[in-house]
Amino acid sequence: MPNTAERAMGKLTARRGERWLGVLAVGGVAATVAMGLWVTPPDAEEGNVFRIIYLHVPAAWLAYLSFLVVLIGSVAYLVTKRTRWDWLAAASAEVGVLFTGLTLVLGSIWAKPVWGTWWTWDPRLTTTAVLFLIYVGYLAVRKLPDSPARRARWAAVVGIVGFVDVPIVHLSVVWWRSQHQAPALLHVAPRMAPVMAAGLMTGVAAFTILYAYLVTLRLRVGRLEDRAVAEALSPRLGRSAEELMDEAASPQEVRAHG
Amino acid sequence: MASPPDNGGFVAAAYLITGGALGAYVARLFARATRARRRTAAIVARRGGPPARLERPSP
Amino acid sequence: MTLLRQSWAIAGKDLRIEMRGRYAVGLVLPFAGTLLIAFGLSLGPGRALLQQTAPGLLWLAMLFASVLAFRRSYESEGEDGALEGLLLAPIDKAAVFLGKAAAVTAQLLALAVVVTLLVAGLFGLSLGSQPGAVAGAFVLGTVGLAAIGSLFGVLTESSRAREAVFPLLVLPLATPILVAGVRATSVATSGGTGAGSWLGLLAAFDAVFVAVGTLVFEFLLED
Numbered sequence: 001m002p003n004t005a006e007r008a009m010g011k012l013t014a015r016r017g018e019r020w021l022g023v024l025a026v027g028g029v030a031a032t033v034a035m036g037l038w039v040t041p042p043d044a045e046e047g048n049v050f051r052i053i054y055l056h057v058p059a060a061w062l063a064y065l066s067f068l069v070v071l072i073g074s075v076a077y078l079v080t081k082r083t084r085w086d087w088l089a090a091a092s093a094e095v096g097v098l099f100t101g102l103t104l105v106l107g108s109i110w111a112k113p114v115w116g117t118w119w120t121w122d123p124r125l126t127t128t129a130v131l132f133l134i135y136v137g138y139l140a141v142r143k144l145p146d147s148p149a150r151r152a153r154w155a156a157v158v159g160i161v162g163f164v165d166v167p168i169v170h171l172s173v174v175w176w177r178s179q180h181q182a183p184a185l186l187h188v189a190p191r192m193a194p195v196m197a198a199g200l201m202t203g204v205a206a207f208t209i210l211y212a213y214l215v216t217l218r219l220r221v222g223r224l225e226d227r228a229v230a231e232a233l234s235p236r237l238g239r240s241a242e243e244l245m246d247e248a249a250s251p252q253e254v255r256a257h258g
Numbered sequence: 259m260a261s262p263p264d265n266g267g268f269v270a271a272a273y274l275i276t277g278g279a280l281g282a283y284v285a286r287l288f289a290r291a292t293r294a295r296r297r298t299a300a301i302v303a304r305r306g307g308p309p310a311r312l313e314r315p316s317p
Numbered sequence: 318m319t320l321l322r323q324s325w326a327i328a329g330k331d332l333r334i335e336m337r338g339r340y341a342v343g344l345v346l347p348f349a350g351t352l353l354i355a356f357g358l359s360l361g362p363g364r365a366l367l368q369q370t371a372p373g374l375l376w377l378a379m380l381f382a383s384v385l386a387f388r389r390s391y392e393s394e395g396e397d398g399a400l401e402g403l404l405l406a407p408i409d410k411a412a413v414f415l416g417k418a419a420a421v422t423a424q425l426l427a428l429a430v431v432v433t434l435l436v437a438g439l440f441g442l443s444l445g446s447q448p449g450a451v452a453g454a455f456v457l458g459t460v461g462l463a464a465i466g467s468l469f470g471v472l473t474e475s476s477r478a479r480e481a482v483f484p485l486l487v488l489p490l491a492t493p494i495l496v497a498g499v500r501a502t503s504v505a506t507s508g509g510t511g512a513g514s515w516l517g518l519l520a521a522f523d524a525v526f527v528a529v530g531t532l533v534f535e536f537l538l539e540d
Contacts, residue, residue: 141482144482154472160529161465161490168518172518175514175515221287221290
């Protein structure tokens with residue numbers, strides 16, 4: 001079992017690594033904003049409103065990436081029963097719902113000047129709205145009053161079922177729109193100048209780093225909060241807080257301590 | 259072709275909302291971290307010192 | 318195949334409970350009726366709009382009614398520790414999922430018949446042109462709803478907090494059923510083509526959800 005010094009060392013490097021990620025993330029976002037607002041030219045058709053895309057597309061990418069990570073964490077948790085996967089899923093879901101909401105808001109702000117309406121039933125945006133609701137359901141399940149293990153299992157099931165559902169939702173909404181011959185609303189790819197493409201790629205890369213930072217930060221917050229609970233319970237359970245947290249991380253090893 | 263409308267307000271709103279939301283979330287996470295650390299310290303202090311290995315009840 | 322036989326047994330048990338308690342008739346049906354009247358009041362009285370929106374209203378009523386039907390399905394398990402009894406029995410946990418889904422499918426189909434007749438009468442939906450496609454949409458749609466509801470219905474088993482989460486989960490996940498069901502019904506009743514591809518989507522949804530549900534259900538029951 002790692003002694004206190006090793007554990008402290010681990011926490012320190014994690015913290016430093018987290019700080020570096022944070023610096024990179026801020027830098028990346030700054031670069032994206034610079035690209036989006038200054039380096040790129042206004043779009044020929046939409047004018048400056050097009051600049052919203054440099055935030056909207058990365059945010060959408062993150063919304064779906066987060067959900068993929070929720071799936072990975074959920075499956076890994078159900079298979080291995082190691083709590084760290086549940087923590088990853090929970091952190092990714094929280095960050096994911098933030099970016100999904102942001103995607104919807106940015107899409108709406110973009111739609112108003114371009115299409116004259118705050119909401120267009122665009123297939124991608126509509127699917128993202130459903131994704132948002134599934135995320136919210138996932139987070140609600142996490143808050144149910146029950147044993148942590150049960151909550152984690154239920155959440156994992158929602159994470160898996162939700163992820164499987166999203167492609168079917170997307171397909172159904174695409175067909176639903178095509179029945180009314182709605183024009184394609186996101187005409188991004190064909191006419192992009194290279195500098196615009198560069199702006200998008202900067203945004204996607206920067207936001208991915210931002211995602212990693214936010215999840216890392218959220219995981220640390222989770223550990224700290226669990227630590228507080230463990231300290232509170234420690235005298236009653238007759239074990240130190242460290243032991244309680246170790247047990248939570250790997251339940252199967254508990255038997256060996258008996 | 260007429261020059262496209264400016265709509266600068268929408269662009270500004272988009273970037274400000276993005277920055278605001280991200281900043282607020284990060285701030286909230288740091289606040290949660292600080293609060294948790296303070297709670298831990300308070301609980302430990304009330305117990306009278308850093309957590310020693312507590313005596314396990316004899317079987 | 319024991320899994321099928323176990324599921325059949327559980328489905329039979331659920332249906333027998335339903336027939337004795339007449340929950341579907343006593344509560345779910347009137348609820349659906351209330352919804353339809355409410356829809357009519359809020360969108361009518363002009364016939365044209367009601368006729369146009371009839372397939373959508375029909376499926377909305379089915380969707381909300383199924384939430385109710387599932388709550389009852391698992392409520393009966395909460396009484397007298399029946400669920401614990403099921404868990405202790407040497408049966409495949411997935412049989413509980415499949416059996417309950419089958420039982421609720423039967424109830425929802427019965428509900429669908431009545432709701433369709435009501436919508437035909439109240440909103441002037443014509444059923445004539447492609448009854449097969451409409452029936453297909455209902456069968457496939459209710460199977461899909463039953464799969465989702467049977468899976469997450471476990472959440473409604475005891476405390477009230479869990480019950481509130483159930484509709485929040487089911488409705489977004491059921492989006493493809495809603496879209497495909499409404500489109501298929503709409504196309505079929507207005508004499509268009511293309512109902513087939515929507516039925517295909519429903520079938521694919523059912524296959525995926527029954528398969529995934531069978532795999533993950535036991536994790537929901539673990540204690």
